[in-house]
Amino acid sequence: MSPIDVNDHDALIAALLPAVREAGRLEMSHFTNGVKFEQKADRSPVTAADREAEDILLAALASVAPDVPVAAEERIAAGATCEYAKRFFLVDALDGTRLFIRGKPEFSINIGLVEDGKTRFGLIYLPPSERLFVTRSDGFSYEAKLSQKDELPFAAMQFKRLVTRKPDPAALVAFNSRGVGSASAGLLATLKVQDTRPLGSSMKFCLIAAAEGDLYARFGETYEWDTAAGQAILEGAGGSVTKLDGSLLTYGHFERGYRNPYFIAWGRQPLWRGGESELAAPRA
Ligand SMILES: Nc1ncnc2c1ncn2[C@@H]1O[C@H](COP(=O)(O)O)[C@@H](OP(=O)(O)O)[C@H]1O
Numbered sequence: 001m002s003p004i005d006v007n008d009h010d011a012l013i014a015a016l017l018p019a020v021r022e023a024g025r026l027e028m029s030h031f032t033n034g035v036k037f038e039q040k041a042d043r044s045p046v047t048a049a050d051r052e053a054e055d056i057l058l059a060a061l062a063s064v065a066p067d068v069p070v071a072a073e074e075r076i077a078a079g080a081t082c083e084y085a086k087r088f089f090l091v092d093a094l095d096g097t098r099l100f101i102r103g104k105p106e107f108s109i110n111i112g113l114v115e116d117g118k119t120r121f122g123l124i125y126l127p128p129s130e131r132l133f134v135t136r137s138d139g140f141s142y143e144a145k146l147s148q149k150d151e152l153p154f155a156a157m158q159f160k161r162l163v164t165r166k167p168d169p170a171a172l173v174a175f176n177s178r179g180v181g182s183a184s185a186g187l188l189a190t191l192k193v194q195d196t197r198p199l200g201s202s203m204k205f206c207l208i209a210a211a212e213g214d215l216y217a218r219f220g221e222t223y224e225w226d227t228a229a230g231q232a233i234l235e236g237a238g239g240s241v242t243k244l245d246g247s248l249l250t251y252g253h254f255e256r257g258y259r260n261p262y263f264i265a266w267g268r269q270p271l272w273r274g275g276e277s278e279l280a281a282p283r284a
């Protein structure tokens with residue numbers, strides 16, 4: 001494969017599709033045949049599927065964009081150095097590992113591209129449902145079916161443009177992590193959220209982009225590779241991802257090991273901003 005211009009999202013997607021398909025197939029085969037896991041230094045689990053899928057994606061990125069550095073979850077957990085880069089990829093080959101181990105089909109493959117601290121490109125693939133979410137060259141976000149069986153090339157795939165829904169303040173739907181650091185009860189009460197749906201991985205960003213919900217608040221530990229692709233896709237569909245003070249969630253914080261601060265993903269503009277302390281006692 002010859003190198004491509006990574007600002008040309010369509011070319012990037014087309015070049016990465018075979019590896020994404022292969023990583024998805026591999027994850028499904030581990031998922032259906034049972035997985036063994038180990039604990040990493042931060043006590044989070046990792047499986048052979050995380051590492052093998054990451055190797056597939058990193059080999060593809062090295063061939064299509066050899067000059068763009070990559071921060072990948074398992075390489076960094078294994079001690080790869082974190083350095084400043086103006087432009088770099090963020091890869092989480094298996095987001096939602098805990099759920100993957102528990103047999104819940106809510107995991108995803110995430111590839112994000114960051115430049116000057118902003119997320120520019122996102123590709124998320126959900127192997128169990130074969131749903132692919134991407135930002136394309138026109139600046140908008142799209143969904144397509146990426147079958148693990150056929151080898152349909154990018155040019156033959158049908159893409160549907162994603163546009164978030166206008167939130168109805170009386171009927172807000174919030175997605176929530178199934179792990180630690182779900183939205184605080186204070187925020188959900190302050191916004192008068194009607195329906196809270198637990199869901200794993202970066203799927204939460206994708207479903208807001210696909211107009212199936214209004215927000216996802218995460219008040220717990222996540223990493224930049226968990227959010228960069230999802231934020232790009234949500235932004236390209238009309239949404240936003242902010243820190244609690246209302247400013248955009250930014251990237252390239254290698255000095256804190258790529259850890260994110262608390263954030264809220266919105267289908268449109270933020271409906272709330274403030275400090276954590278303001279959420280302790282919900283307003284009447
Ligand atoms: N105790 C915990 N339980 C679950 N996820 C945790 C966690 N601590 C941090 N996380 C982060 O949250 C991500 C999963 O998000 P979610 O809970 O929304 O599915 C994990 O990604 P990985 O599965 O790639 O490690 C991990 O980065």
Ligand SMILES: [Mg+2]
Nearest residue numbers: 073092094095
């Ligand atoms: Mg992972």
